[in-house]
Structure formats: C-alpha cells, structure tokens
Amino acid sequence: METVYLNDKFVAADQAQVSVFDRGFLFGDSVYEVIPFYQGQGFRLDEHLARLEHSLRGIQISIARDWKAILTELVAKNGGGNLSVYLQISRGSSGQRSHAYDEQMQPTVFACCNPIRDIYDEGPDSIAGISAIVTADLRWHRCDIKATGLLPNILVMQQARQAGATEALMIRDGLLTEGASCNLFMVDKGVIYTPKRSSEILGGTTRELILELAAVNGIPTQEVDIDYDHLMNADEVWISSSTRAVVPVIKIDDQLIADGKKGPLWARMFELFTRYQRDLMQGGV
Known part of the structure; x- marks a missing residue:
C-alpha cells in the first residue's frame, strides 16, 4: 500500500482524510509542486522548493517545514528509486464554506508519489516526437503561481486529445505562452528561443536548467516574444517539464515542423540534460 504524507504524518493512502470544507477542495485555494526523485535524489530540489515558496507568498500562505527531509523520507517509505513527488499545500479548513478566510487557519499539507521513467538510461532513440495544437490561453494572469486551479489546462489538454495530439500550446494576445503542462522552446538557425518570463507563464525548473546547460555549452x-508564424516556421520545437525532461514536437496543428523529425539541437540538449541527470544520481552535481 502506498504511503502518503498528510499534516505531519506518514499514513497509508487509503487512511488519509481531508475535510470536505478544506479550501483546496472548495475553491482551489492551494498551490503545488511536482518534484522528480531519481535513485532517491531530488532533481533540482532547491529550485522546486524556491518556486514553492514563491507560490505560497503569492497567495499569502505562511508555513515552515523541512520539505527536503519530509519528501526524501516519503520517497524512501515508497521504495526509493525513480519517483515523482506531488506536494500540495492548501489554506486549510475553517469548518464552513466562506470566501473570506482567517489568517490563522492551519494549512493542509499533502504529498504522494508516482513512478517516473529514467530517461537517461534509455537514450534519445527511445524518445518519440509528439504532436501538438495551438489554442487560446484561458488561464488567469498569475500563471507564475503554481496553483491547483487547473481547469483551463484540463480543457485544452482534452481539446488536444480530441484532435489526436499529445500537448496543447497556448497563445494569448497573439503570443505563445507555454503548454498545458510544460514550457515551450523553438530553434531557429541554431538559436534556442523561449517565451519571456512573466506572470503569464510558470518559470519551469527544467526550463531554467535547459537555459543553464545551453549557456555553459x-x-x-x-527569451523573446514568439508568435504563431515564428513557431510554425521553426527548425525545431521542444517542450520541457520536470517529469518529461525535454521532448521534441514534430507536428503542430497537423503541420510538420521542419521535416517532421527530431532535430539535431534537441539531440544535443537531450545528451546534455541526461548527462546532468546521470551526474546527479552518481553524486557529481
């Protein structure tokens, strides 16, 4: 039976209970992180926790825990290895439904694990290029806060699936922002482009790592504004996320990107990324 973490206790998943008046359940008044652990080691853990603190400050939840110790122990209790940890913090429950909240309310903290692929051991040939659609960005204007109110993301992902695609890339005021569950990159004449950091996108930890690896190498x-024509005429398009790493997009809106094959710069970045991952797992980062 899976072990989860709930309000300072490690319990069996089927024993975990949260109040029906919890504001995370009633209002989506909560934030979250998804953090990969490879061989029990948190991947970019400090960066994930820094983003968590940014989200908590953004919605004015004050809570202090030794997150690294808690999550590392949770991973160990679930067998270690390669797992992603989902951590959610809601404002808590006042015992009734009310838009107003008491600043002294005790937050609800929940975490669980899911298995993830160990991509570095598989190699680039195992990574399939994906298809995507471009659709309107229906989200609120504080996408830099990793909030649990993901209904717009769910709707556009379903739209993508119904179109036979894997991912939805969102556009607002004529400019690409990001994917439903990922950041966006494109390559033009050997230069990697990605949308500018702003409150309209989530500052992905994998996005930042890709930019760091590119700079070092x-x-x-x-970081620029990217419009639809620029995207569709790119030499390569990628998406990135913590649990998927960097993935090539070979078709958008039923149009092949370049020749519809995984590009050489993506292959180079995949090599750099997986080498970094391997070094981390072997204690070299």
Whole structure:
C-alpha cells in the first residue's frame, strides 16, 4: 500500500482524510509542486522548493517545514528509486464554506508519489516526437503561481486529445505562452528561443536548467516574444517539464515542423540534460 504524507504524518493512502470544507477542495485555494526523485535524489530540489515558496507568498500562505527531509523520507517509505513527488499545500479548513478566510487557519499539507521513467538510461532513440495544437490561453494572469486551479489546462489538454495530439500550446494576445503542462522552446538557425518570463507563464525548473546547460555549452539562447508564424516556421520545437525532461514536437496543428523529425539541437540538449541527470544520481552535481 502506498504511503502518503498528510499534516505531519506518514499514513497509508487509503487512511488519509481531508475535510470536505478544506479550501483546496472548495475553491482551489492551494498551490503545488511536482518534484522528480531519481535513485532517491531530488532533481533540482532547491529550485522546486524556491518556486514553492514563491507560490505560497503569492497567495499569502505562511508555513515552515523541512520539505527536503519530509519528501526524501516519503520517497524512501515508497521504495526509493525513480519517483515523482506531488506536494500540495492548501489554506486549510475553517469548518464552513466562506470566501473570506482567517489568517490563522492551519494549512493542509499533502504529498504522494508516482513512478517516473529514467530517461537517461534509455537514450534519445527511445524518445518519440509528439504532436501538438495551438489554442487560446484561458488561464488567469498569475500563471507564475503554481496553483491547483487547473481547469483551463484540463480543457485544452482534452481539446488536444480530441484532435489526436499529445500537448496543447497556448497563445494569448497573439503570443505563445507555454503548454498545458510544460514550457515551450523553438530553434531557429541554431538559436534556442523561449517565451519571456512573466506572470503569464510558470518559470519551469527544467526550463531554467535547459537555459543553464545551453549557456555553459556555448549554445545561444534568447527569451523573446514568439508568435504563431515564428513557431510554425521553426527548425525545431521542444517542450520541457520536470517529469518529461525535454521532448521534441514534430507536428503542430497537423503541420510538420521542419521535416517532421527530431532535430539535431534537441539531440544535443537531450545528451546534455541526461548527462546532468546521470551526474546527479552518481553524486557529481
């Protein structure tokens, strides 16, 4: 039976209970993180926890825990290895439904684990290029806060599936923002482009790592506004996320990107990314 963490206790998943008046359940008044652990080691853990603190400050929840110790112990209790940890913190429950909240309310903290692939041991040939659609970005304007109110993301992902695609890339005021569950990159003439950081996108930890790896290895990058025509005429398009790493997009809106094959710069970034992952697992990062 899976072990989960709930309000300072490790319990069996089927024993975990949360109040029906919890504001995370009633209002989506909560934030979350998804953190990969490889061989029991948190991947970019400090960066994930820094983003968690940003989200908590953004919705004015005050809570202090030794998150690293808690999550590491949770992973160990679930057998270690390669797991992603989902951590959610809601404002808590006042015992009734009310839009107003008491600042002294005790937050609800929940965490659980799911298995993830160990991509570095599989190699680039095992990574399939995906198809995507471009659709309107229906989300609120504080996407830098990793909040649990994901209904717009769910709707556009379902739209993508109904179109036979894997991912939905969102556009607002004529500019691409990000995917429903990922950040966006494109390559044009050897330069990696990604949308500018703003409150309209989530500052992905894998996004930041890709930019760091590119800088260290002399690959030019630019954070710019990207419109639809620029995207569709790119030499390569990628998405990135903590649990999927960096994935090539070979078709958008039923149009092949370049020749519809995984690009050489993606292959180079995959190599750099998985080498970084391997070093982390072997204690070298």
